Amino acid sequence: MRLLQNLFGREPSSLAVYKKLGYRNDQEGILRRFLREEEGWRAHLEHSKQSIREFYAGKNYKSIAILGSGWLLDVPIDDLLRDFEHIYLVDISHPRQITHKYRHAHNLHFVECDLTGGWARHIYRCVYEKKFYTSADVFDCTPQKLSLPQFDCVVSLNLLNQLDGLLLDAMEDCMVLTDSEIERFKTLVQTQHIQFLSNYKYCLISDCEQISISKIDNSREEKSLVFTPATLPPLRHEWLWNFDSQGHYQSDTIVQFRVKAFF
Numbered sequence: 001m002r003l004l005q006n007l008f009g010r011e012p013s014s015l016a017v018y019k020k021l022g023y024r025n026d027q028e029g030i031l032r033r034f035l036r037e038e039e040g041w042r043a044h045l046e047h048s049k050q051s052i053r054e055f056y057a058g059k060n061y062k063s064i065a066i067l068g069s070g071w072l073l074d075v076p077i078d079d080l081l082r083d084f085e086h087i088y089l090v091d092i093s094h095p096r097q098i099t100h101k102y103r104h105a106h107n108l109h110f111v112e113c114d115l116t117g118g119w120a121r122h123i124y125r126c127v128y129e130k131k132f133y134t135s136a137d138v139f140d141c142t143p144q145k146l147s148l149p150q151f152d153c154v155v156s157l158n159l160l161n162q163l164d165g166l167l168l169d170a171m172e173d174c175m176v177l178t179d180s181e182i183e184r185f186k187t188l189v190q191t192q193h194i195q196f197l198s199n200y201k202y203c204l205i206s207d208c209e210q211i212s213i214s215k216i217d218n219s220r221e222e223k224s225l226v227f228t229p230a231t232l233p234p235l236r237h238e239w240l241w242n243f244d245s246q247g248h249y250q251s252d253t254i255v256q257f258r259v260k261a262f263f
């Protein structure tokens, strides 16, 4: 059926687009890395959960959206189920195990959407459907307004630099982008996300710097992961996430992230 649709020139389904761009693999990779690195991840996940609890404590919000909910590793889900009338979990694709586990939770709603407002499909078209394209095509996108349910407050959860990162990975497999084009793309996508959040009471939790420590000579490199001039709410907490101790992410390298919570 899908093949026939493509023969007649119909758009591929969102599922097919997101799968081809690697979102499903990336999500499965997160779970695999968590299982390998559970010890190092524990403090990060607890800091994230605690920041969310503090963000909404005493505010009397009735509904909350969690953007980038994924496997709920960093979500204090039992507290949210107790404290909110409606919880919206938003992700480009929800793991089936999670939708199944919570299928009877009457106040939990799963929303699937591309939180970049359409950059994913646009990049898919550039990379996989156009025979000849230039880097100018990449920037020729007017993101759509996100149509999400009404909610009182929102948490952007370890998502910000994923929004540009996976799309850049797909692009860089097929084309050469200059450093300034890469920076322009990151800035565009991240700024748009902060502008979207600014319509709400929000909490932003994001890895802001990557720290790479060589296992060979102990040399250390730090790079920023946040590329937006947008004003953020006050910085409330900051911690180190021991992301990869075994060199799977970068060979012979220990990778940590400096994570910050703003609300």
Ligand SMILES: C[S@@+](CC[C@H](N)C(=O)[O-])C[C@H]1O[C@@H](n2cnc3c(N)ncnc32)[C@H](O)[C@@H]1O
Binding pocket: 023, 027, 030, 067, 068, 069, 070, 071, 072, 073, 074, 075, 090, 091, 092, 093, 113, 114, 115, 116, 120, 157, 158, 159, 162, 163, 166
């Ligand atoms: C690093 S994970 C955050 C951890 C996650 N809360 C968990 O426990 O698995 C980022 C999440 O953002 C989602 N994501 C990435 N890009 C997205 C996009 N454009 N729109 C919506 N969700 C996206 C991924 O599918 C993933 O579940």
